[in-house]
Amino acid sequence: MEWLKAIELLRTGRLAGVLVTVMSVRGHAPREAGAKMVVAADNVWSTVGGGNLEALAISRSRAMIADGVAVPEVLTAALSDKAPYQHGVQCCGGEVKLLLEPLPVVPSVAIFGVGHVGMELARILARQDIELHLVDSRAEQLTPERLRVLDDAVARVHVHNVPVLPELVVGELPAGTHAVIMTHDHAEDAALCDAAIRTDQLATIGLIGSSAKWTRFQRKLTEDGNSAAAIARITTPIGLPNLPGKEPAVIAVSVAAWLLQRFTTAPSPTTHPAPTTHPTPSPTTHPAPSPTAHLEAAPPSPTAHSEAAVPSPTPPSFPSAPDASPAAGAERQTVSAHSAGRDPAPAQREATA
Structure with missing residues (x-):
């Protein structure tokens, strides 16, 4: 017909x-x-x-x-x-x-990082009539077996397996997409933030993480030539601030509710939203805890990170605390596609697109 x-x-x-x-x-x-x-x-x-x-x-x-x-x-x-x-x-x-x-044109959401929280968020958003983009640099996170829970999705699911420079996907997303950045790697998160604020095509940009992580990101994004207004387009921590709990499913519910609110209130892709980021805390300021504020301040443990990949028989070795591995140095040295090239972890680059 x-x-x-x-x-x-x-x-x-x-x-x-x-x-x-x-x-x-x-x-x-x-x-x-x-x-x-x-x-x-x-x-x-x-x-x-x-x-x-x-x-x-x-x-x-x-x-x-x-x-x-x-x-x-x-x-x-x-x-x-x-x-x-x-x-x-x-x-x-x-x-x-x-x-x-x-x-109407249905909302579009891109989840960068399909680990514990990303998968829970995908499962919730898949029940909505939207375009859902799943982006990860780890092939094992996007296997048909792992994504089978989305087989009955109402949403149209688009899978992006990008072993190298996933920030390049930002420029390929439909205008008006809501970008949610929650990868396993803080250097990758930072590169995605840089790419996201360099385009006017995104409706919103949300970042998962703690205030300490955001303080470092603000400094590096500024050093990379981004204006304060551009950096202020990033909302962090993303989610409902008054919803307690750090379990992946709770964080996912919080982020999903935040997104559903913005499906009807987001500005047009060509206009920048008003700054919604949390200010950099001073020594006398203690921001209220958020379900998406990761456990950076707590002693790291093998399970104390919501962004990590789902365990597999041969799990990739992604550290839970960026300061405890060479990844921290990568974050400090390179946070965008416009800086010196990152040398990604082998586990990320062995997969084929």
Whole structure:
């Protein structure tokens, strides 16, 4: 059916439209009840009868698209020479009711890092009608077996296995995407932050982590030439600040709720949101704990990091505390694709895209 193909075309192209359906017919009309047409800002597929009736439907549909109307409407048209419209008369003699259903552009979310928290977040967001992008530099995190829990997803899931420089994916995301940065590697997180604030196409940028981590990131992002306004586009810690708990599932619920709030309030991709980051704490300031503030301040343990990969028979050796390994040096030396190249851990680079 042409109208079904049109809806798919709009969805794939992330374009808004309106589905027009003939609800009922009284008397004579050019099409029967159930006939459908799809209207976009610059195109029309199929027909509900042509003439004044169709012209009215197209005109109103395009006004709905321009105004961002999200609620369906019913349009009644009398097909009589006694009822002239701006598009002429249509003297079939009947009356037609049309249902105009908005086809909005669905939200898009990119999760960078599909470890414990990332997978829990993916499972929650998969129940929403969204475009869900899963990005990880570790092939073992994106295997079909591990992602099988998303087989019944309502969302359209796009998997990005990027062994080298996952920050390059940022430039490939649809305009208006909400980026959530929660990888296993703080150097990778920092590179992603740098790439994210260098594009105007993202709706929001959220970072998981502690205040100590954010203090280091702010300093390095500034050294890399980013303005204070650009850095302020990053929200950290991401999630609901008053929801306690550090378990991956709790953090995921918190982040998912934060995202759902922004699906309806996020600014357009070409405008920067107002600064929402937490200020750098001073010696006398102690920010309230957040479910996404990682256990950086606590003594590291093998399980004290929500960002780590799910254990496997041969788990990759990702340290839970960046200061305890060479990864910390990588974070301090390179946090963006514009700095000297990172030398990624072998476990990340052996996988193929």
